[in-house]
Amino acid sequence: MALFKIERTSSPTPAEARRRLLGLPGFGQVFTDHMALISYSDDQGWHDAKITARRPFQVDPASPVFHYGQEIFEGLKAYHHAPREGEKGVALFRPDANARRFKASARRLAMPELPEELFLQALEELLKVEKDWIPEGEGHSLYLRPFMISDGAFLGVKPANNYVFCVLASPAGSYFSKGAVSVWVSENYTRAAPGGTGEAKCGGNYAGSLVAQQEAKRQGCDQVLFLDSANRRYVEEMGGMNVMFVHRDGHVSTPPLNGTILRGITRDSLLRLGREMGIEMREEPVDIEEVFAGARSGEIVEAFACGTAAALSPIGSFRRPGGEVKFGDGNTPGPVTLKLREKLTGLQRGRYPDPFGWVQPV
Ligand code: PLP
Numbered sequence: 001m002a003l004f005k006i007e008r009t010s011s012p013t014p015a016e017a018r019r020r021l022l023g024l025p026g027f028g029q030v031f032t033d034h035m036a037l038i039s040y041s042d043d044q045g046w047h048d049a050k051i052t053a054r055r056p057f058q059v060d061p062a063s064p065v066f067h068y069g070q071e072i073f074e075g076l077k078a079y080h081h082a083p084r085e086g087e088k089g090v091a092l093f094r095p096d097a098n099a100r101r102f103k104a105s106a107r108r109l110a111m112p113e114l115p116e117e118l119f120l121q122a123l124e125e126l127l128k129v130e131k132d133w134i135p136e137g138e139g140h141s142l143y144l145r146p147f148m149i150s151d152g153a154f155l156g157v158k159p160a161n162n163y164v165f166c167v168l169a170s171p172a173g174s175y176f177s178k179g180a181v182s183v184w185v186s187e188n189y190t191r192a193a194p195g196g197t198g199e200a201k202c203g204g205n206y207a208g209s210l211v212a213q214q215e216a217k218r219q220g221c222d223q224v225l226f227l228d229s230a231n232r233r234y235v236e237e238m239g240g241m242n243v244m245f246v247h248r249d250g251h252v253s254t255p256p257l258n259g260t261i262l263r264g265i266t267r268d269s270l271l272r273l274g275r276e277m278g279i280e281m282r283e284e285p286v287d288i289e290e291v292f293a294g295a296r297s298g299e300i301v302e303a304f305a306c307g308t309a310a311a312l313s314p315i316g317s318f319r320r321p322g323g324e325v326k327f328g329d330g331n332t333p334g335p336v337t338l339k340l341r342e343k344l345t346g347l348q349r350g351r352y353p354d355p356f357g358w359v360q361p362v
């Protein structure tokens with residue numbers, strides 16, 4: 001396994017300024033002083049692993065990342081973790097799952113696979129240097145953003161021979177500022193088609209979603225929901241989260257993994273936790289007509305978004321050109337949503353036992 005060289009910055013953020021920055025709410029606005037870097041070339045393989053001062057990259061303007069978008073990323077969080085009174089530790093949640101998904105994304109984008117142990121080591125080494133940047137408080141964490149870009153100087157459409165893997169760290173509060181999220185159902189745009197890159201976590205998927213997210217904002221909504229590209233009928237996922245529905249009889253449904261949506265780690269964790277809690281968790285096609293009709297008739301009583309950045313965020317309403325449906329007053333989370341959120345976040349923070357071995361102390 002490669003050894004990480006540690007190059008500490010000569011001008012770290014002063015403790016007082018760091019405390020002020022840690023108090024800022026929101027997501028992805030503040031970054032810590034260091035980053036992890038690992039280089040790759042076809043000749044040398046993975047090499048030159050280091051933790052170094054966060055600074056701009058020097059990348060050739062002819063690098064394929066700028067022209068053909070050969071880029072992938074991940075997202076996970078480091079938390080304060082207190083399994084017992086008075087104990088204080090730091091933990092990551094299922095980082096091995098992120099490492100595996102990163103490899104799968106790399107395969108889809110014809111990029112080299114970063115070995116899982118190197119991915120995990122980069123996170124751990126960065127955390128050792130940046131642990132003072134983990135904010136206190138429920139819902140607060142240090143969001144880690146591993147990503148890989150292609151490097152080189154050519155304009156042929158082909159995979160690069162050189163790559164850079166990097167991890168950034170960013171203290172984060174809530175992704176959404178409200179109690180419940182309003183969701184715009186996109187009829188004009190879809191996110192991914194069968195055989196496309198929907199299941200990969202690549203920047204291009206998000207670039208293509210921005211215009212739909214802008215449309216959602218224009219319609220007064222917080223987030224966009226995509227339907228399947230073939231029928232424009234079945235629910236897929238939101239711009240940056242998976243989605244689940246709670247039915248009157250207590251069961252929870254979520255669209256199946258069919259290759260066009262992201263294999264959400266939060267989604268998978270909730271499916272398993274919910275079953276453990278005695279909730280019937282179904283992976284089945286969700287027809288948007290049934291969502292609107294079900295919300296009106298009371299067949300569907302709650303909905304929520306789930307993902308690393310968003311955690312588990314209640315959905316208050318769905319809107320589309322033909323009308324809107326609300327759950328309750330459109331702003332109050334339902335009981336099943338709250339129960340699942342408490343169980344997931346409690347397990348992550350160490351308030352509940354972790355029978356799955358998901359929580360990885362660092
Ligand atoms: N779907 C999309 C499009 C996402 O960007 C995310 C966030 O990473 C998710 C789903 C949820 O995935 P995870 O729970 O692994 O964060």
Ligand code: COI
Nearest residue numbers: 075076240307308309310
């Ligand atoms: C994450 O949850 O980690 C994501 O990448 C989604 C994005 C909306 C920030």
